[in-house]
Structures are given as C-alpha cells and as structure tokens.
Amino acid sequence: MLPQPITQIPEGELELPFFYNTVKSLDQVVDVDYYIPGCPPEPHQIWAVLQVVVAGLLQGAPLPPAGSVVGAGSVAVCEECTLEKHEKVITRFYRPHEIVPEAGVCLLEQGIVCMGPATISGCSALCPQVGIGCRGCYGPLPDVQDQGAKMLSAIASVVGAGEASMEEEEIVRDIQAVMDTLVDPVGTFYRFSMAHSLLRRADVNGSNGHEPVDETETGVSVSGYEPVPRKEVLA
Ligand code: SF4
C-alpha cells in the first residue's frame, strides 16, 4: 500500500509532507559557516573551536574562512591510532560479535571494518583504542570528496585473494568470497556521508553527480548541484 499525500478524516484533511527520493546535506540547502565534525565532536575539539571564536571576538584574531572544517586534525584516524600496524592481508571480514580482537593490533588487519584510513583525525582514535572499528563520524579527509569510495579503495588494496597462477575467473570468485563476508558495505562506508557521496548522485540520476537532475523525474530541485568542497581544516 502506498501512502496517500492527502487523507480525509472526520476532523478535516491530513496532508503528508512531500517525500523526496533523495536526502540533502545541510550545506546543500543553506550556506554553512563552519563544520565541527564528530558524532559527537570531542570536548577538546569543541574547546579549541571556542578559543578561536573568543580570540576573534576579544582580540580581533582572524576567523577561519567560511566553510572551513574546525575542530579536527588533518591526517587520517590511523595516524592517531596507537594500535600496532603490520602489512594487511584480509581474507575475510568479521562483524564485531564474531571475533574477539587481539589486543593492541590494528583491527582492520584482523578483518574488523575500521574506517580509520578514510576518516579525518581529531578524536584521538577513540573507538579503535577500545576494540571497536572507527565508523567514520569525523568525516572524510580534506582532499577526499567521497569517504565511502576512499574506504573501498583502502579495502581493495588489502584484500588477500587470488594468486598470479590463477585464471581471472578464479581470482574474481576469490575476491567475491572475501567481499561476501563484508556485511552492508554501503551502510558501513557511508554511514555519515551518503548525502555528500558521488554514489548518491549516481543513484539519483545515473550520472556522477555533476549533471542537473531531471526534476520531473525526481520531484526535487537540485539543478546545478555541486558537492560542496570543505575548504580548510583548523585543528
Ligand atoms: S585499527 Fe583502524 S584506525 Fe587503527 S590503524 Fe587499524 S585501520 Fe587504522
């Protein structure tokens, strides 16, 4: 049964708001002055941002350019993570309840999805330090437009499947077997960034996101949409 936009009830008419078939990020609707990443942002980062604002107000110190990311580092979470890193060769992925991770060792190389390689630093790698893979809440690195694609690329470089002596079909089967153990890659890699992803635009209009959307088809005006680049990162 499809929801009806207008429903008559004895008291009058109930009207459902229009359902868009895409979700926009805030900066695709209004200008955003500054981004403070994190879900939630870490207290020491909030404090650092407040100090910048206070210095601007009281001493006339220059504020970062509008659109800057404030309260984050400038490298990947992996750089802050103190877990031991070795060469990664992943032959299968585990969901958190399927494995007890070896203490002190990189989670990703144990097959636990960790968005550390694709996520900007600033949280002191909180989650990996307690054995939970980073979910990517601080968002992408400054030069990365699509956080999920960046993570997919990181994963692709460490999947241990196939051998040089194998036929191409066998290698593809091997890779597929490893990837089949990765549950919900889209939901995992784009948990915080779907509205900004290139994938999202491709999903909407079959393009890479830089073509105007057919409003008659989507019912939503996003013509001229360009992913908004995040300008500067201020730690
Ligand atoms: S556990 Fe995660 S954040 Fe830490 S080094 Fe491994 S991939 Fe990077």
Ligand code: SF4
């Ligand atoms: S480790 Fe990842 S998910 Fe956890 S707080 Fe840091 S950025 Fe967010």
